[in-house]
Amino acid sequence: xxxxxxxxxxxxxxxxxxxxxxxxxxxxxxxxxxxxxxxxxxxxxxxxxxxxxxxxxxxxxxxxxxxxxxxxxxxxxxxxxxxxxxxxxxxxxxxxxxxxxxxxxxxxxxxxxx
Amino acid sequence: xxxxxxxxxxxxxxxxxxxxxxxxxxxxxxxxxxxxxxxxxxxxxxxxxxxxxxxxxxxxxxxxxxxxxxxxxxxxxxxxxxxxxxxxxxxxxxxxxxxxxxxxxxxxxxxxxxx
Numbered sequence: 192x193x194x195x196x197x198x199x200x201x202x203x204x205x206x207x208x209x210x211x212x213x214x215x216x217x218x219x220x221x222x223x224x225x226x227x228x229x230x231x232x233x234x235x236x237x238x239x240x241x242x243x244x245x246x247x248x249x250x251x252x253x254x255x256x257x258x259x260x261x262x263x264x265x266x267x268x269x270x271x272x273x274x275x276x277x278x279x280x281x282x283x284x285x286x287x288x289x290x291x292x293x294x295x296x297x298x299x300x301x302x303x304x305x
Numbered sequence: 306x307x308x309x310x311x312x313x314x315x316x317x318x319x320x321x322x323x324x325x326x327x328x329x330x331x332x333x334x335x336x337x338x339x340x341x342x343x344x345x346x347x348x349x350x351x352x353x354x355x356x357x358x359x360x361x362x363x364x365x366x367x368x369x370x371x372x373x374x375x376x377x378x379x380x381x382x383x384x385x386x387x388x389x390x391x392x393x394x395x396x397x398x399x400x401x402x403x404x405x406x407x408x409x410x411x412x413x414x415x416x417x418x419x420x
Contacts, residue, residue, distance in 0.1 A: 228411075234393055236348070236411035282347055286409075291361035292338065292350040293397075293409060 193218040193285040197296035204273045205304050211258075212268045212299045214283030222288035225259065225266045230298075231279040239281070242266065270301075278303045307331055309412035311396050317418045318386050326381040326415045330398030336360070337379040338409060339371060340395040348395060354379055355401065386419045393417075 194217045204210035216225065227239040242250045242259050249257050254274075258267045270277055283296040310329040318324050330337050336355045340348040341364075350363035354373035365371075368386075373379045383390060393416050397409040 234342075234416075235413055236395060236397075238408060238410075241408065291336065291353040291355065292363055293340075293348070294350070295347040297347050 193220070193223070193287065193294040195283050195285050195294050195296035197283055197299050199299045200297070201300045201302070203302040203304055204270075206273055206275060208273055209269060209271045210273055210301065212270075212281055212283075212301065214266045214268070214296055216264050216266060216283070216285045218264075218285055218287060220287035220290070223290075224286045224288065225257075226284040226286070226293070227255070227257070227266075227268045228282045228284060228295075229277075229279045230282060231276075236282075240268065273303045275303050275305060277301060309396055309398050309410055311394075311412040311415050313415060314413065315416050315418075317420065319420055320386055320388065322386050322419075324383045324386060324417060326383070326394055326396075326417070328379045328381070328396030328398075328412060330377050330379070330396075331410055334398035334400055334410070335377060336399045336401060337373055337377070338397040338399070339365075339379070339381050340397065342393045342395065342414075343389075344392070346392075351381070383417075388419050391417060391419045 223244045225242045229237045240252045254271045280298045282298045284293045338353040339351040342348040351365040353361045357373045371381045393414045395414045396412045399409045
C-alpha cells in the first residue's frame with residue numbers, strides 16, 4: 192500500500208520564473224514508480240514526468256525535472272521558465288512495481304501569473 | 306497516436322437508475338484501470354483488469370461491477386445510482402505492469418451527473 196502527501200494546496204508563480212512542488216510518499220514496496228500528472232481545466236490527466244525508484248538519476252523532461260530523495264521519500268517537481276499553459280492541478284502519484292493501481296496525492300493547484 | 310477512448314463523455318442519470326461506462330484501451334494494451342474523481346478530489350482507484358481477469362480492487366462500491374472483454378475493452382456498470390456517485394470517471398490502460406512499461410495512459414473521462 193502507498194500513501195502520497197502533497198502539502199501545498201495552492202501555489203502561484205510569475206511567468207518565466209521557477210517553481211517547486213513538494214510531494215512525500217510512503218510505500219512498503221521495494222520497487223516502485225513515482226509520477227507527476229498535470230490536470231488542466233479540461234480535466235484531462237496528462238503525464239508530466241516519471242521516476243523509477245531503482246534509478247538514482249533524477250528524471251528530466253524539458254522544463255520539468257524532479258528531485259528524488261529516496262531515503263527521505265521525497266519527490267518534488269521543479270518547473271523552470273513557467274508558462275501560462277502550466278496553469279493546472281498537479282498530482283503526485285505512486286505505483287508499486289507489478290501493482291495495478293496508482294495512489295494519488297490531494298494535488299497542488301498551480302497558477303502562472305502573467 | 307491512438308489514445309484511450311471512453312464513452313459516453315457525459316451522462317446524466319436519476320437516482321436509483323443504472324449506468325454503463327465503456328472504455329477502449331490503446332491497441333495492444335492488455336491492462337485497464339478505472340478511477341473515480343469527485344469534485345475537487347484526487348482520483349481514487351476503483352478496479353483493474355489484466356488479460357480479462359480482475360487484477361486489483363480498490364474502493365469500488367458493491368453497487369458497481371466491471372469486466373474486461375475478449376477485445377480488451379472494459380465496461381463499468383453502476384446500479385442504484387446515488388447523488389454521491391456524481392464524478393469524473395477515468396479509464397486508463399497500460400501494457401502488463403509486471404513488464405518494463407508501467408505508464409498508465411488516461412482517457413478523457415466520463416462525467417456522470419446523478420440528479
